[in-house]
Amino acid sequence: MAAxxxxxxxxxxxxxxxQQHLAAISAAKAxxxxxxxxxxxxxxxxxxxxxxxxxxxxxxxxxAKIHLIDMLSESGLSVIEAxxxxxxxxxxxxxxxxxVMKGIRRRPGVSYPVLTPNLRGFQAAMKAGAAEVAIxxxxxxxxxxxxxxxxxxxxxxxxxxxxxxxxxxxVPVRGYVSCVAGCPYxxxxxPEKVAHVAQRLYSMGCYEISLGxxxxxxxxxxxxxxxxxxxxxxxxSALAVHCHxxxxxxxxxxxxxxxMGVSVVDSSVAGLGGCPYAQGASGNVATExxxxxxxxxxxxxxxxxxxxxxxxxxxxxxxxxxxxxKVAQATCKL
Amino acid sequence: xxNVPTSVKHCLSYEQLIEDYPWxxxxxQEEKTITGxxxxxxxxxxxxxxxxxxxxxxxxxxxxVKIQLIDMLSGTGLSVIEAxxxxxxxxxxxxxxxxxVLRxxxRAPHVRYPVLTPNMQGFQDAVAAGxxxxxxxxxxxxxxxxxxxxxxxxxxxxRFEEVINAxxxxxIPVRGYVSCALGCPHxxxxxxxxxxxxAKRLYEMGCYEISLGxxxxxxxxxxxxxxxxxxxxxxxxSALAVHCHxxxxxxxxxxxxxxxMGVCVVDSAVAGLGGCPFAQGSSGNVSTExxxxxxxxxxxxxxxxxxxxxxxxxxxxxxxxxxxxxKVAQARGRTLCFSAKE
Numbered sequence: 018m019a020a021x022x023x024x025x026x027x028x029x030x031x032x033x034x035x036q037q038h039l040a041a042i043s044a045a046k047a048x049x050x051x052x053x054x055x056x057x058x059x060x061x062x063x064x065x066x067x068x069x070x071x072x073x074x075x076x077x078x079x080x081a082k083i084h085l086i087d088m089l090s091e092s093g094l095s096v097i098e099a100x101x102x103x104x105x106x107x108x109x110x111x112x113x114x115x116x117v118m119k120g121i122r123r124r125p126g127v128s129y130p131v132l133t134p135n136l137r138g139f140q141a142a143m144k145a146g147a148a149e150v151a152i153x154x155x156x157x158x159x160x161x162x163x164x165x166x167x168x169x170x171x172x173x174x175x176x177x178x179x180x181x182x183x184x185x186x187x188v189p190v191r192g193y194v195s196c197v198a199g200c201p202y203x204x205x206x207x208p209e210k211v212a213h214v215a216q217r218l219y220s221m222g223c224y225e226i227s228l229g230x231x232x233x234x235x236x237x238x239x240x241x242x243x244x245x246x247x248x249x250x251x252x253x254s255a256l257a258v259h260c261h262x263x264x265x266x267x268x269x270x271x272x273x274x275x276x277m278g279v280s281v282v283d284s285s286v287a288g289l290g291g292c293p294y295a296q297g298a299s300g301n302v303a304t305e306x307x308x309x310x311x312x313x314x315x316x317x318x319x320x321x322x323x324x325x326x327x328x329x330x331x332x333x334x335x336x337x338x339x340x341x342x343k344v345a346q347a348t349c350k351l
Numbered sequence: 352x353x354n355v356p357t358s359v360k361h362c363l364s365y366e367q368l369i370e371d372y373p374w375x376x377x378x379x380q381e382e383k384t385i386t387g388x389x390x391x392x393x394x395x396x397x398x399x400x401x402x403x404x405x406x407x408x409x410x411x412x413x414x415x416v417k418i419q420l421i422d423m424l425s426g427t428g429l430s431v432i433e434a435x436x437x438x439x440x441x442x443x444x445x446x447x448x449x450x451x452v453l454r455x456x457x458r459a460p461h462v463r464y465p466v467l468t469p470n471m472q473g474f475q476d477a478v479a480a481g482x483x484x485x486x487x488x489x490x491x492x493x494x495x496x497x498x499x500x501x502x503x504x505x506x507x508x509x510r511f512e513e514v515i516n517a518x519x520x521x522x523i524p525v526r527g528y529v530s531c532a533l534g535c536p537h538x539x540x541x542x543x544x545x546x547x548x549x550a551k552r553l554y555e556m557g558c559y560e561i562s563l564g565x566x567x568x569x570x571x572x573x574x575x576x577x578x579x580x581x582x583x584x585x586x587x588x589s590a591l592a593v594h595c596h597x598x599x600x601x602x603x604x605x606x607x608x609x610x611x612m613g614v615c616v617v618d619s620a621v622a623g624l625g626g627c628p629f630a631q632g633s634s635g636n637v638s639t640e641x642x643x644x645x646x647x648x649x650x651x652x653x654x655x656x657x658x659x660x661x662x663x664x665x666x667x668x669x670x671x672x673x674x675x676x677x678k679v680a681q682a683r684g685r686t687l688c689f690s691a692k693e
Contacts, residue, residue, distance in 0.1 A: 233682070236648020237607055265641040265678030266648070269603040272572055298682040306600040313571025313601070343600030347568070347633040 056280035058317045060096065061304060062227070062257060063089055065332070066117075067098040067132060069289025069301055071110050073336055079113040081335045083120040088328035089286060090124040093320040094304075098151070099129040102138035118145035130191055134165070136178045143186060150183060152176045153193035154218060156211040157200035160231075164195075173217050180221050192223030193259070197243055198235030201294040208246035216250035225255050227283055230270065232294050233263025237273040244277050257281035260302050262341075263292045267302035268310055275316075282307055287329035288341025303342035305329060391615035393652045395431065397562070397592060398424055398639060400667070401452075402433040402467060404624025406445050407635055408671060414448040416670045418455040423666060424621065425459040427659040433486070434464040437473035450480040465526055469500065474514045478521065485518055486526040487511040489553055491546040492535035495566070499530075508552055515557045527558030528594065532578055533570030533605075536629040543581035551585035560590050562618055565605065567629050568598025572608040579612050592616035595637050597676075598627045602637035603645055610651070617642055622664035623676025638677035640664060 066086050070077055077085075082100075089097050099121060105112035114131070123129060130149040133139040142150055154173050155161040161169045183190045196203075197211045215226045228247060235243070240258075247256065258274040258281075260267040271282055288303030308320050326345050333340045340346060401421050405412055417435075424432050434456060440447030449466065458464060465484040468474040477485055489507055490496040496504045511527075518525045531538075532546045550561045563582065570578075575593075582591065593609040593616075595602040606617055620636035627635040643657045661680050668675045675681060 236645050238649040262678065263682045264644055265603060265638070266645055268600060269607045269645055272604040272607055292682070299678060303600070309599055310571050310601060310604060314573040343598065343634060347598045347627070347630045 055275050055314060055316060056278070058280065058319075059275070059311055060281045061094055061307065061318055061320060062096045062098065062281060062283045063094045063286060063304060064098045064259070064283050064301065065089070065286040065289045065304065067101050067111070068283075069285035069287075071101065071108055072290035072293055072300055073110070073338075075336050075338075076110055077332075077335060079116045079120065081332070082113070082117050085286075085328060085332050085335075086117070086121045086129070088324070088331060090122065090127050092324035092328060093318070094325075095126060095319060096128050096130065099131055099147075101132035101134075102142045102145075102147075103132060103134050115141070115145045118142075118147060133179055135175060136182060139179045139182055143188070147188070149189050149191070150179070151191040151193060152179055152218070152223070153195060154214045155195045155200075156206045156214050157196040157203045159202040160196050160200045163202060169214060173214075173221070176218075176221065180223075184222060190223050192218030192221075192226045193229055194218065194226060195229045195231045197228045197247075198230045198239045199232055201232050208243045211243055212246040212250040215247050215256075219251045219255060225257055225281065226251055227257040227259045227281075229259035229283075230261050230267075233261035233266065233292060233298075233300070235260065235270050236264075236266050237269050240270040240273050241277065244274060244279065248277070253278040254280070257283055259283035261292060261300050262288065262302045263298045263300060268306060271302070271307060272310070275314075282311075286325060286342075287333050287345065289332065289336075299341050303329075303340070303345070305340075305342040305344040309344045390610050390649055390651055391613065393615065393654075394610065394646055395592075395616045396429055396639060396642065396653055396655055397431045397433065397616060397618045398429045398621060399433045399594070399618050399636065400424070400620035400622065400624045400639065402436050402446070403618075404620035404622075404636055406436065406443055407625035407628055408445070408673075410671055411445055412667075412670060414451050414455065416667070417448070417452050420621075420663060420667050420670075421452070421456045421464075423663040424660070425457065425462050427663060428653070428655040429660075430461060430654065431463050431465065434466055436467035436469075437477040437480075437482075438467060438469050450476065453477075453480040453482060468514055470510050471513050471517065474517055478523070482523070484524050484526070485514065486528060487514055487553070487558070488528045488530060489549050490530045491541050491549050492531040492538045494537040495531050495535050498537065504549060508549075508556070511553070512556055519557055525558050527553030527556075527561045528564055529553065529561060530564045530566045532563040533565040533574050534567055536567050543578040546578055547581040547585045550582050550591075554586045554590060560592055560616065561586055562592040562594045562616075564594035564618075565596050565602075567627060568596030568601065568633075568635070570595070570605050571599075571601050572604050575605045575608045576612070579609060579614065583612070588613040589615070592618055594618035596627060596635050597623065597637045598630055598633045598635060603641060606637070606642060607645070610649075617646075621660055621677075622668050622680065624667065624671075634676050638664075638675070638679070640675075640677040640679040644679045 100114040100117045101111040102114050128149050130151050131142050131147045133142050133150040194214050196206050218226055256279050260270045284304040284307045285301035286304045290300045292298045292300040308322050311318050329345050435449040435452045436446040437449050463484050465486050466477050466482045468477050468485040515525050529549050591614050595605045619639040619642045621639045623638035625635040627633045639660050664675050664680050
């Protein structure tokens with residue numbers, strides 16, 4: 018209203034002049050809101066080898082996992098989530114966690130975080146030579162109970178021991194929050210709840226909090242609302258977005274996150290990993306499609322898209338499946 | 352209020368302000384802010400599935416099925432459904448039944464059914480078949496124009512001028528399309544100034560709306576922003592539409608960028624019908640369902656019922672024996688979880 022009064026407190030303003038003035042303001046505003054400053058650089062956190070493969074039905078041989086990670090290491094990515102130190106009883110795909118960690122060729126400047134759901138997993142990870150770990154909490158109580166059989170608060174208390182051990186060992190810890198936009202059991206999740214869990218993980222010592230739209234229901238509207246709440250509790254420089262493409266919204270959601278100052282994006286080569294809550298539907302957003310968008314925006318990622326696509330082609334051949342990346346599907350045919 | 356300066360009157364009374372500047376009310380209602388991002392309150396969807404979508408599907412769809420698809424779409428709340436194309440059946444066999452389709456559909460009140468008319472012959476056939484709105488197709492790329500319609504951009508404009516003038520005489524509105532707005536399969540990068548030039552020509556010739564098409568889906572929010580900036584200097588944003596292809600997965604972020612710049616008309620195709628003729632096996636049109644999901648999630652009104660569009664999509668995919676390209680449609684039938692907004 019103040020802006021409007023500023024506009025019309027010129028008593029000589031005619032309707033026609035007003036329209037022109039309005040058009041000029043609209044164009045300027047349009048330029049501002051769409052071209053609002055985006056980060057110059059974005060860090061991609063490649064979750065294909067862990068989150069991606071964890072949600073693929075076919076068990077991938079250890080050598081193929083190692084080869085995939087090695088190919089990704091050569092593509093310019095600086096963070097590649099390698100495996101998960103979770104019980105093989107729950108996640109058979111990650112049973113070869115030790116061999117994978119020991120077998121990969123670690124490129125200098127690249128970090129290879131691993132999931133550590135508890136102290137035992139952390140200790141096993143240290144033994145296998147891990148130099149960075151990740152823990153996770155849910156923004157939904159029901160999801161926490163169904164997924165790891167305890168409340169959100171209890172799960173965060175369990176991670177206290179992991180945090181303590183990691184601090185002593187000088188190992189950085191990344192925190193994940195799942196169900197940041199919606200939960201398969203609870204439905205809509207309140208942004209304040211997401212902010213609360215993110216803030217807890219951050220104050221426990223996680224250097225970065227990855228906000229996961231676990232079931233892919235977020236849209237630019239709910240994404241903005243959630244990020245607004247979370248960035249009041251955690252500095253935006255410590256935030257990452259982990260968008261799922263189940264409803265095709267991932268890239269639009271990532272764009273809005275970038276416009277709000279987020280500069281770390283999780284994605285999965287070839288879009289590996291379907292949605293466990295919607296049979297046959299897609300899950301993780303494809304790294305190739307994210308990189309294509311970022312480069313088109315003039316944002317640096319350090320990633321070589323064609324090498325990335327080679328890695329995607331390799332793992333899809335191994336899994337005998339089509340890539341979920343649209344860029345990979347289209348490239349070389351245009 | 353007696354001898355009070357007008358500016359003071361306006362400060363004291365919102366009603367007085369609106370009475371003196373009626374256009375202000377529309378402007379104030381036009382924009383909706385969500386946490387710092389401004390979006391139109393309402394977006395018009397132009398459903399191109401029955402024409403652009405089917406035109407790029409290999410399998411020939413029986414006339415009865417086309418009519419049923421359009422009739423189903425007419426019941427979803429869509430206000431514009433591109434019904435068919437009056438192009439020679441030698442070039443586009445899928446559209447050979449154009450007259451039968453246009454005559455066979457049940458026209459819903461408040462819904463418009465534009466048809467493509469590439470030349471005077473097509474226009475005359477369209478009018479004879481009862482068309483009440485037509486569309487013409489220009490290109491921002493010379494090479495694409497020559498390869499696609501066998502003439503230069505300038506020559507095509509002369510053809511369209513004929514059609515537009517004939518349409519004006521009959522008070523038939525004309526929509527203009529500009530293809531290759533963000534890239535050309537032959538020329539590669541396209542200068543945004545060229546897009547602006549072609550859009551301006553079509554607009555000045557009399558097209559009421561210009562749909563800017565990313566024909567091969569290689570655009571990104573970066574190139575969409577630059578192109579729209581140039582075009583908006585020549586054509587008012589209220590007369591612009593975006594027609595994004597999802598070949599590289601960029602359609603929704605491109606549409607989002609366009610909305611943030613004030614565009615409020617979006618073309619899309621139910622079930623994402625129509626692959627990309629320039630990249631075998633790749634996707635083409637963006638799915639109406641996925642666009643609706645995003646718009647409704649932002650709180651933008653469209654008047655369209657997403658569930659009914661999903662049903663129409665399932666119908667045509669069954670008829671074509673193919674999977675839907677819409678992620679929303681893929682997720683909905685099988686998921687345990689809810690959707691953000693419908």
